[in-house]
Amino acid sequence: SSSNAGDAAASDAATLRLGYFANITHALPLIGIANGTYAKVLGSTKLETQVFNAGPAAVEALFAGAIDAAYVGPNPAINAFTKSNGEAIRIVAGASSGGAQLVVAPQYTDAASLKGTTIATPQLGGTQDVALRFWLKSQGLSAPTTGTGDVTVAPQENAQTLDLFKQGKIAGAWVPEPWASRLVLEGGGKVLVDEATLWPKGAFVTTHLIVSTAFLTAHPQTVAKLLQAEYDTLQEVTADPAKAKAAANDALKALTGKQLKPAVLERAWNNLTLTLDPIAAALQTSADHAVEVGTTKKADLDGIYDLTLLNALLTNSSKPQASAAGLGKE
Amino acid sequence: MTSATVSETPEGQWAVADLPPPLAPPAIVLERVTKRFSGDGSRPAVLEDVSLTVAEGEFVCLLGASGCGKSTLLSLVAGLDKPTSGTVETPAGGTALMFQEAALFPWLTAGQNIELALKLRGVDRRDRREETDRLLATVHLSGQHGSRVHELSGGMRQRVALARALAQQARILLMDEPFAALDAITRDVLHEELIRVWEETGLAVVFVTHNVREAVRLGQRVELMSSRPGRFVRRWQVEIDGPRRIESAGVSELSKEITDDLRREIRRHAVLPAAVTAGSRS
Amino acid sequence: MTSATVSETPEGQWAVADLPPPLAPPAIVLERVTKRFSGDGSRPAVLEDVSLTVAEGEFVCLLGASGCGKSTLLSLVAGLDKPTSGTVETPAGGTALMFQEAALFPWLTAGQNIELALKLRGVDRRDRREETDRLLATVHLSGQHGSRVHELSGGMRQRVALARALAQQARILLMDEPFAALDAITRDVLHEELIRVWEETGLAVVFVTHNVREAVRLGQRVELMSSRPGRFVRRWQVEIDGPRRIESAGVSELSKEITDDLRREIRRHAVLPAAVTAGSRS
Amino acid sequence: MSSIELSDDVASLEAGLDALDKPVTLREPLAARLRRSVLPPVVAVAFLVAVWLVVVALHLKPTYVIPTPADVWASLGQYWSEGAVQEAVWNSLRRAFVGFAVAAVVGTALGLLMSQFRFVRTAIGPLVSGLQSLPSVAWVPAAIIWFGLSDGAIYMVVLLGAVPSIANGLLSGVSQVPPLYLRVGRVLGARGFTAIRYVVLPAAMPGYLGGLRQGWAFAWRSLMAAELITFSPALGTSLGQLLQIGRELSDMSLVMAAILLILVVGVGIELLVFSPIERRMLRARGLNVGPT
Amino acid sequence: MSSIELSDDVASLEAGLDALDKPVTLREPLAARLRRSVLPPVVAVAFLVAVWLVVVALHLKPTYVIPTPADVWASLGQYWSEGAVQEAVWNSLRRAFVGFAVAAVVGTALGLLMSQFRFVRTAIGPLVSGLQSLPSVAWVPAAIIWFGLSDGAIYMVVLLGAVPSIANGLLSGVSQVPPLYLRVGRVLGARGFTAIRYVVLPAAMPGYLGGLRQGWAFAWRSLMAAELITFSPALGTSLGQLLQIGRELSDMSLVMAAILLILVVGVGIELLVFSPIERRMLRARGLNVGPT
Numbered sequence A: 001s002s003s004n005a006g007d008a009a010a011s012d013a014a015t016l017r018l019g020y021f022a023n024i025t026h027a028l029p030l031i032g033i034a035n036g037t038y039a040k041v042l043g044s045t046k047l048e049t050q051v052f053n054a055g056p057a058a059v060e061a062l063f064a065g066a067i068d069a070a071y072v073g074p075n076p077a078i079n080a081f082t083k084s085n086g087e088a089i090r091i092v093a094g095a096s097s098g099g100a101q102l103v104v105a106p107q108y109t110d111a112a113s114l115k116g117t118t119i120a121t122p123q124l125g126g127t128q129d130v131a132l133r134f135w136l137k138s139q140g141l142s143a144p145t146t147g148t149g150d151v152t153v154a155p156q157e158n159a160q161t162l163d164l165f166k167q168g169k170i171a172g173a174w175v176p177e178p179w180a181s182r183l184v185l186e187g188g189g190k191v192l193v194d195e196a197t198l199w200p201k202g203a204f205v206t207t208h209l210i211v212s213t214a215f216l217t218a219h220p221q222t223v224a225k226l227l228q229a230e231y232d233t234l235q236e237v238t239a240d241p242a243k244a245k246a247a248a249n250d251a252l253k254a255l256t257g258k259q260l261k262p263a264v265l266e267r268a269w270n271n272l273t274l275t276l277d278p279i280a281a282a283l284q285t286s287a288d289h290a291v292e293v294g295t296t297k298k299a300d301l302d303g304i305y306d307l308t309l310l311n312a313l314l315t316n317s318s319k320p321q322a323s324a325a326g327l328g329k330e
Numbered sequence B, C: 001m002t003s004a005t006v007s008e009t010p011e012g013q014w015a016v017a018d019l020p021p022p023l024a025p026p027a028i029v030l031e032r033v034t035k036r037f038s039g040d041g042s043r044p045a046v047l048e049d050v051s052l053t054v055a056e057g058e059f060v061c062l063l064g065a066s067g068c069g070k071s072t073l074l075s076l077v078a079g080l081d082k083p084t085s086g087t088v089e090t091p092a093g094g095t096a097l098m099f100q101e102a103a104l105f106p107w108l109t110a111g112q113n114i115e116l117a118l119k120l121r122g123v124d125r126r127d128r129r130e131e132t133d134r135l136l137a138t139v140h141l142s143g144q145h146g147s148r149v150h151e152l153s154g155g156m157r158q159r160v161a162l163a164r165a166l167a168q169q170a171r172i173l174l175m176d177e178p179f180a181a182l183d184a185i186t187r188d189v190l191h192e193e194l195i196r197v198w199e200e201t202g203l204a205v206v207f208v209t210h211n212v213r214e215a216v217r218l219g220q221r222v223e224l225m226s227s228r229p230g231r232f233v234r235r236w237q238v239e240i241d242g243p244r245r246i247e248s249a250g251v252s253e254l255s256k257e258i259t260d261d262l263r264r265e266i267r268r269h270a271v272l273p274a275a276v277t278a279g280s281r282s
Numbered sequence D, E: 001m002s003s004i005e006l007s008d009d010v011a012s013l014e015a016g017l018d019a020l021d022k023p024v025t026l027r028e029p030l031a032a033r034l035r036r037s038v039l040p041p042v043v044a045v046a047f048l049v050a051v052w053l054v055v056v057a058l059h060l061k062p063t064y065v066i067p068t069p070a071d072v073w074a075s076l077g078q079y080w081s082e083g084a085v086q087e088a089v090w091n092s093l094r095r096a097f098v099g100f101a102v103a104a105v106v107g108t109a110l111g112l113l114m115s116q117f118r119f120v121r122t123a124i125g126p127l128v129s130g131l132q133s134l135p136s137v138a139w140v141p142a143a144i145i146w147f148g149l150s151d152g153a154i155y156m157v158v159l160l161g162a163v164p165s166i167a168n169g170l171l172s173g174v175s176q177v178p179p180l181y182l183r184v185g186r187v188l189g190a191r192g193f194t195a196i197r198y199v200v201l202p203a204a205m206p207g208y209l210g211g212l213r214q215g216w217a218f219a220w221r222s223l224m225a226a227e228l229i230t231f232s233p234a235l236g237t238s239l240g241q242l243l244q245i246g247r248e249l250s251d252m253s254l255v256m257a258a259i260l261l262i263l264v265v266g267v268g269i270e271l272l273v274f275s276p277i278e279r280r281m282l283r284a285r286g287l288n289v290g291p292t
């Protein structure tokens, strides 16, 4: 561990400004912030939270110094790292994995039948976008980023995807939870591909915790407490999943005014794995795939992870270490 | 140099029956015309029981203070408005009307303004240009066909407006203070111009003005109107020999007489504030 | 009823040295003033080598065709512009200036317009209201303090403008065709009003007009200007006994003479299009 | 010739002329005025609802895509009972007012500078006009970077939207001041700042108020764009957010309700605040009161 | 009295008056005109770049947050060499033109209807004005639902942005037509459609052109907002998308480059197309050419 115990008090930040989304994939911060676990563990450090709609906005806020840490998807994390030449942020932990599926209208039964259709993803060059394109490619279907190919991949907001899917204007979508479940349960779609089946052990990262490098350097102790809070929340969730589900839905209601329907919540919850492991191996693979399908150029992710604090915590809790897969400190 | 003979009708006698018979057949006949703008009679009539006959080729000047209903009367004759009661008769072929502002269309050149009038009269495209040039020459503006309206002086604009009015080939020309906005020199010149055109065309002209001398300088007959309600209160037949000019002694003499009448008419409406009355009499 | 004595200076003699000595000490002295607007001399001078003296309490009328530089001259006297060469002398305390449009500020009431002039002159807040009421009474507009500008007729506006000019308490009143936009009846009345005020206040007045009769009706002296470049070409000393009116025979007679001169001056600039010249002479 | 008699003569003649010459202002009867001012909005709303009902009745789209007025009303009622509507309207209005007030100050200063100094006008005039053809959303990233996720970022977007209109309005107002007024002002002794204070500014009022009015519309538009994108519980619920939440939840009733609220508040302020002020000013000056 | 002599007399007097009375139009020398029309944009750009360089030099933020002009230039160069800039400008311009053309037709028809029928004006006038205070982004979800991810959705947003300006411009143009012109038209024999064709429309031109010009700015703004959100490779790269990609990639150089392109194209069209047309028309009528 890198922090000196004697400096602990000195390195506590006065406030921690944390960003997250009002989304079920952010269940850990949703629950932990709502029930006070985060605030309690952070102790003298005041917790200020910000809710974002999407990763780029969260990264903008991080760049601007408006927040210190945020839960985001892997792609915004990669962009924030590479566009700042490795300066701006570090991934210090994961928060959830799994839960992305290709849901299509019932008449499409296999890859070949998707020829000539439009399929939505949440974001150009995002994890799901890359996964879809890579999968299409592996099935022999072209999906160029500009112009027309066998399949048109249309990155757009998830809410819009659901509307268009219900109206039959798109054939399907490769989306994370709870949208996959909503497409199935509200839009009458069926799962053609579960992304989990494409990964070793079904594990791929959905949500990361990123921290601004400056904050991490100045207040490692506070970041450690943040990780501890997330860990404690995970323990609570594991102990009583039913209560956790309800708590997550209540938090959504409080933030957006609407809850997920019980069936959607149920299905989405089951598809997701809440974990502090950032599943680093998948990140590099995903980045390689992105280069292969042409959504990004070769990016150097070396140093994006700083898992020293996470591993210290896991060691203390007698849990297995998390791997940085050679992309940073472990 | 000039001599003036003035014939008057007795004051207050303005009914049509008392008129001397017109020399030529009538071009305009207004009979017992009343006009009110408020439907509910809450405001007094603008024109009340007004009768007027203008003979063909006659030049009549209407004189009266502001708001006495001169413009309203012209609107009725031009058919732009309908009388509340009474009848207005004008010959077929419509009337031409000129205003204080030349009201040329600024998006057209001088010539195009005239051509539009011809086009709306139904003149053939081929004949229009020639006719326009003839009309421009009539008002001494040959060569100004392509001039923009804003490039013309006020006097030139009124001459173009006159040419446009002539393009209508109506038998009646109504003029609502057409020269009021012009400077004195230009106005004098346009008086001569107008008389020349009138003599050449034999139009019946009804000319509205505030300017007593202008009325006497131009008209064969001057009609004085009262205000609230508008009525004809006095009439002068102007008979001055030889070329009249605005400075002619004959014009001056008759003008002074009419002016005194007009001033008396205006004073009738004075509502002197107490302070001023007291102040000026003390 | 009236008699007119006309004294002329020989034509073309407009240098200051040739002037008869003014009766009172001079209020305005222009000496060999030249004004050009183009810095590079590409256009002719608007005023060239112009000299003029106006005595205290004198009423001088400037007469000339459009564009001869009358307004430019007043601007120089008012200090709104600087001469290209020559000198302009006016007494301390500035000059008051009235325009063709009353140019009252439409966001103020009639009274507030006058109060603003007082305020800018530095009159104490408490005295302003009283002074304003006095000035309004002077122009027979007591009780119109709160009237909006657009609620006033043209004549009333010019009277407010006159009151505003008087509020400046300057010794010189410059008037640039102040009554040109008014109807004839109102204009006649304002002539009487202006003369009354001039007699009461003893201001030196320089009055610019196109209207020969107006100039003769009002002025003690009439100066005729030529165009391109602007110069004084002729001068009349107007001596008509008794109350003048615009229709007075004396006014008419002198007017006719001046008009002929003015017309000659204007004809000098005629550029007759070939067609018209040929047409009218054939 | 007796001076007093003449004076009396002129006075009575003038009084007669004044009585006859005074322009007659036709005051509309109250009933007609009400009919003109109250009827249009009512008709407009009725028209809107009618079109909507027809569209719904035609079953062109399922009601989860085009909800019925009743759905929207219910949605509105629900959020109202939760206090979310009130809070959103209040937050948005507060921001719009603060943003607009700051924009008015900045825009006025900028407009004055541009009108008085040719150099400033030359240098930043095209820039100021150009800003109007950039969508507000384009500013959001920049605003967030400068001000973080605060009201400051929202205000920056609002300012960038409203300031150009206000500055340009004042500028065109000043450029339309008849030069005659400036000359009169100078003759009366108003120079420099006094001239600006007593002549230029009041004379430029019509254009300036028009600019303020348009500035309000832009401020409101920009605010909505800003609220749509920056989203933070610390900033509280707002109308833009209500719309965004509706979109995220694919809740078309809420989307429609939010659009209606935005429209009603934006137009309401314009009709209730700016229109009457502008009308009164124009009428006081005897100017034409436009068609709207 | 000889008629010919008198006529000649009047003619020469008139010719003298005409020569003296004709208003003198002061034509600016070419050098001065160029200085006025070319210098301002240059100064503006120089001014902008200078401010930018100062901000960068102050190191207020790291360059990945506020990139240097060189970074932006490089980013622009890179996308240019890939052909993305050209394609984006072309696509956006094409859409803006098509959208604007349709908006002009619809807006003109609507404006004419509103100006001629009091009932139409009463019913939809406030609605049309109100539309201007709704941000374009609010329409995007609705447009996508109606038209799917097609150019149609984009055009709908552009139309909703531009039509109100154009219709209102025409309406206010018509309402400012001096009634005198209509009376003259009637006296000359123009009634009904002839009056509209030969009197009302040409007389309303200044307001109408102003509306078209503002309509362009709105069309461009709305187009950008629409392109920011509707995103499909089938639609091709566009300027709005370039901006969006920049945001998604957290690539501030690209964001700035896109903002600059949007500004340059939007303002360029206005300056090169609308300004000259409007100027020429105003000048032909001897009207005041505004300050911009």
Ligand SMILES: Nc1ncnc2c1ncn2[C@@H]1O[C@H](COP(=O)(O)OP(=O)(O)OP(=O)(O)O)[C@@H](O)[C@H]1O
Pocket (backbone or CB within 6 Å): B037, B038, B046, B064, B065, B066, B067, B068, B069, B070, B071, B072, B073, D024, D026
């Ligand atoms: N459309 C109208 N509606 C109501 N009242 C009107 C209308 N037109 C004119 N009036 C009123 O009718 C009266 C006469 O107006 P009119 O314009 O005919 O007078 P005028 O003699 O031409 O005056 P002026 O010499 O000022 O031109 C005025 O009191 C005026 O207010």
Ligand SMILES: Nc1ncnc2c1ncn2[C@@H]1O[C@H](COP(=O)(O)OP(=O)(O)OP(=O)(O)O)[C@@H](O)[C@H]1O
Pocket (backbone or CB within 6 Å): C037, C038, C046, C064, C065, C066, C067, C068, C069, C070, C071, C072, C073, E024, E026
């Ligand atoms: N600011 C200016 N710049 C250039 N030329 C000017 C300017 N002001 C006036 N002129 C020119 O100077 C000449 C005289 O103008 P001025 O206004 O003094 O004439 P005026 O005698 O008052 O004419 P009017 O009787 O029409 O009022 C005109 O030819 C005019 O074009």
Ligand SMILES: [Mg+2]
Pocket (backbone or CB within 6 Å): B070, B071, B072, B176
């Ligand atoms: Mg009239």
Ligand SMILES: [Mg+2]
Pocket (backbone or CB within 6 Å): C070, C071, C072, C176
């Ligand atoms: Mg002048």
